[in-house]
Amino acid sequence: MRKQRILAAGSAVFMFGMIAGANAQEDYPVDTVTLITHSSPGGGSDVFLRELSRYLGPILGANVVVENVRGGSGAAAMANLAQSTPDGSKFYATTPTFIYTSLLSDPEYKYTDLEPLVNFFIDPEVIYTSANSEYQTLEDVIDHAREGRGQWGAANPASLERQALEQLKAAADVNAAVVTHEGGGDLLINVLNGTLQIGVGEVQEIQSQLEAGELRLLATFSDERLEAFPDLPTVEELGYDVVVRKFRGLAGPKGLPDDVIAAWERAVQEVLADEKYKAAYEAANLRAAYMPHEEYAQFIEDFGNETRVFLKESGVIE
Numbered sequence: 001m002r003k004q005r006i007l008a009a010g011s012a013v014f015m016f017g018m019i020a021g022a023n024a025q026e027d028y029p030v031d032t033v034t035l036i037t038h039s040s041p042g043g044g045s046d047v048f049l050r051e052l053s054r055y056l057g058p059i060l061g062a063n064v065v066v067e068n069v070r071g072g073s074g075a076a077a078m079a080n081l082a083q084s085t086p087d088g089s090k091f092y093a094t095t096p097t098f099i100y101t102s103l104l105s106d107p108e109y110k111y112t113d114l115e116p117l118v119n120f121f122i123d124p125e126v127i128y129t130s131a132n133s134e135y136q137t138l139e140d141v142i143d144h145a146r147e148g149r150g151q152w153g154a155a156n157p158a159s160l161e162r163q164a165l166e167q168l169k170a171a172a173d174v175n176a177a178v179v180t181h182e183g184g185g186d187l188l189i190n191v192l193n194g195t196l197q198i199g200v201g202e203v204q205e206i207q208s209q210l211e212a213g214e215l216r217l218l219a220t221f222s223d224e225r226l227e228a229f230p231d232l233p234t235v236e237e238l239g240y241d242v243v244v245r246k247f248r249g250l251a252g253p254k255g256l257p258d259d260v261i262a263a264w265e266r267a268v269q270e271v272l273a274d275e276k277y278k279a280a281y282e283a284a285n286l287r288a289a290y291m292p293h294e295e296y297a298q299f300i301e302d303f304g305n306e307t308r309v310f311l312k313e314s315g316v317i318e
Contacts (some may be wrong), residue, residue, distance in 0.1 A: 005117040014052060028061040028263050030089045035066050035250070036081065037093040038074040040150070043184060044202045045093040047284065048248055052120070055277040060228065060267045068183060074098045075107035082109040086253040088089050088260035091117060094249045096160035099304050103311055104157070116300040118268050119249035119291035125164060125221040127235070128206060129198050130191055131214055137240055140220045141197050142172045150176025155184045161200040163310065164221055164244045176318040202246070203228070203285040226286055247289070247303075249296055263291045 035053065037045040046068070053064040069077040074097050081092040092098070092114065102110035129135045135144070146149060152169075154162040157180040165178045179196060181187045184205050191199040192214060201224070209215045219235045220226055221244035235242050250264075271277055272288045281288070291299060311317045 008156075013161055017081065026307065027259065028088065029224060029257070029260065030056045030062060030087060031213075032063040032089065035064065035089065035093060036069045036077050036089045037066070037067075037073075038070060038077040038097065038110065039093075040070065040183060042205070044205055044206065045095060045248070047092055047204055048121070048123075048286070050286070051277075051280055052271070055271050055274055056267065059270050059274075072105065072107060073101045075101055075105065075109070076108065078102070078111065078114060079109040081251065082113045084253045086115070086255040086257070086260075088252070088257065088263070089253050090135065091250040094119075094247070094251045094300070095308075096246060096303070097156065100159060100163075100298070100305055103308055103317060104190060109301065111304060112252040113254065115250050115254050116297045119247050119266055119289060119299065120268060121248040121286040122289040123202050123204075123246040123248055124226055124285055124287065125161060125200055125244045125246055126203055126226075126232070127198050127200055127218045127221070128191065128210075128215045129218055130194060131216045133216070134219065136216075137243040138233075138235070141218065142174060144197060145169075145174035145176040146171070148175065150174060151179060151196045152176050153179050153181065153187045153190055153199040155164065155181055155187045155199075155201065160244060160246055162222060163307075164200055164242060166314065167242040168240055170236065171242055180198075183186075189305075207284075226285060227282075244289065245289075248286070249291070253302075265292050268313065 035049050037049055039045045039089055049066045057064040069080050076172055077092055078098060081090060084090045094116065098111050101107060127138060135141050152165050154165055162178055162180055174279050184201055187199050187201070188206065188209065190196045198218065208217055217229060217232050219233050219238060221235050221242060223243045223245065225234060226232060268290055
């Protein structure tokens with residue numbers, strides 16, 4: 001089967017201000033920058049933006065505020081941003097969800113109505129099960145599904161995680177049911193209580209349960225093993241050609257000025273190199289994957305086109 005390489009990113013709901021420091025850029029055009037997200041507190045983008053804002057403000061030269069704009073799996077956040085003034089004051093945390101939502105629900109404002117700014121990270125996706133479950137390996141889960149009893153979980157209907165599981169089903173030639181939820185919290189509960197054999201998510205979202213010994217990792221969809229979990233095999237190693245790379249970046253309204261784009265390109269490279277921030281994001285298993293404006297814009301266009309093809313080929317959209 002042709003290898004599926006899915007490139008995709010975060011969610012948030014937190015208010016945080018950071019006063020610019022002495023080393024800040026002098027020429028940022030506004031005093032306050034709002035980073036909006038469609039997620040609820042504790043979600044991947046919430047954690048990402050909240051931690052980022054602590055280090056970004058002094059470098060960018062502006063107060064950084066993180067705000068949650070919920071509704072429609074990103075539709076409300078996209079509409080909010082698309083109608084904003086492109087002056088560098090407001091951006092949206094981009095993840096694969098904003099593309100899936102655009103393609104699956106036909107909102108008034110879509111990802112194509114926004115301007116990709118930069119990418120920060122690739123966020124590894126892992127497959128996990130309850131520590132009390134009978135499944136010690138991914139192959140145990142696959143064998144169970146071959147008997148027609150597979151129940152696998154993803155957080156949202158329009159998500160990279162769902163696509164990854166659908167691809168795994170096809171690669172393993174099993175007919176497991178992929179059960180979607182309205183958030184990672186409900187998914188986690190159903191894995192812990194045994195309703196689902198496995199769930200898919202980001203390490204940082206399940207970190208506390210891993211540390212408490214409540215969950216067991218079975219595999220990662222990454223293209224290589226994770227430094228924090230060197231004994232955890234990749235799905236590809238196990239014989240299933242599915243590789244997922246979840247991106248985390250930002251988009252702005254259409255028509256961003258050149259000086260705003262340049263300021264962000266400088267600030268992102270500097271913040272990713274900050275030793276304290278690096279320690280924080282590596283501890284959260286985020287991989288720095290900086291893409292400047294032009295490269296990221298092309299990446300988003302390509303990812304959107306590839307996702308549209310997948311959804312059509314799988315019969316999800318016409």
